[in-house]
Amino acid sequence: xxxxxxxxxxxxxxxxxxxxxxxxxxxxxxxxxxxxxxxxxxxxxxxxxxxxxxxxxxxxxxxxxxxxxxxxxxxxxxxxxxxxxxxxxxxxxxxxxxxxxxxxxxxxxx
Amino acid sequence: xxxxxxxxxxxxxxxxxxxxxxxxxxxxxxxxxxxxxxxxxxxxxxxxxxxxxxxxxxxxxxxxxxxxxxxxxxxxxxxxxxxxxxxxxxxxxxxxxxxxxxxxxxxxxxxxxxxxxxxxx
Numbered sequence: 708x709x710x711x712x713x714x715x716x717x718x719x720x721x722x723x724x725x726x727x728x729x730x731x732x733x734x735x736x737x738x739x740x741x742x743x744x745x746x747x748x749x750x751x752x753x754x755x756x757x758x759x760x761x762x763x764x765x766x767x768x769x770x771x772x773x774x775x776x777x778x779x780x781x782x783x784x785x786x787x788x789x790x791x792x793x794x795x796x797x798x799x800x801x802x803x804x805x806x807x808x809x810x811x812x813x814x815x816x817x
Numbered sequence: 818x819x820x821x822x823x824x825x826x827x828x829x830x831x832x833x834x835x836x837x838x839x840x841x842x843x844x845x846x847x848x849x850x851x852x853x854x855x856x857x858x859x860x861x862x863x864x865x866x867x868x869x870x871x872x873x874x875x876x877x878x879x880x881x882x883x884x885x886x887x888x889x890x891x892x893x894x895x896x897x898x899x900x901x902x903x904x905x906x907x908x909x910x911x912x913x914x915x916x917x918x919x920x921x922x923x924x925x926x927x928x929x930x931x932x933x934x935x936x937x938x
Contacts, residue, residue, distance in 0.1 A: 753925075
């Protein structure tokens with residue numbers, strides 16, 4: 708299985724909104740509403756931000772939201788804050804009953 | 818909220834078998850609602866899904882690793898395990914275990930703290 712495709716890096720200024728894309732295929736993202744997103748600060752454990760495309764776990768800020776169109780999912784972060792600077796990974800369930808991650812996106816808050 | 822903790826050798830010789838165990842605390846591994854998953858992350862690189870196991874014994878593995886992986890679950894100890902054989906330096910990584918929700922969606926939460934495994938002679 709091939710990794711999902713994410714941009715290597717994105718950047719934004721405090722207060723702005725940014726979008727991180729995650730492109731898969733009709734066998735993973737396009738087939739199911741089972742996309743999740745994870746935030747990882749340097750040296751830390753990944754944290755679940757979004758599941759089932761657009762659901763937030765309890766305790767996650769509503770500045771984080773998700774969407775999907777066709778084979779591409781997106782993570783939107785609004786009102787950027789300096790603490791949002793981290794790596795972000797998408798993940799999808801696949802038609803082979805496996806999971807696959809994206810390559811990760813480094814978010815820089817300028 | 819359940820807590821997960823990985824443990825095992827931090828150093829494995831090339832061509833040998835990497836063996837890790839994940840202990841689940843404050844919850845039961847026998848619930849049908851979850852799979853139990855392994856993920857790894859080489860230094861400075863991204864996350865790679867290794868595979869998952871259900872209490873029923875059902876497993877799903879990453880196709881690129883499938884020939885070298887065995888997963889098992891021990892309900893009496895509330896633990897699940899990973900064996901990866903014929904390791905090389907490319908298997909050096911932080912290995913995480915995580916709970917994989919699947920009944921009401923698919924997600925990975927919580928995660929263990931991770932354990933660094935180095936493959937070197």
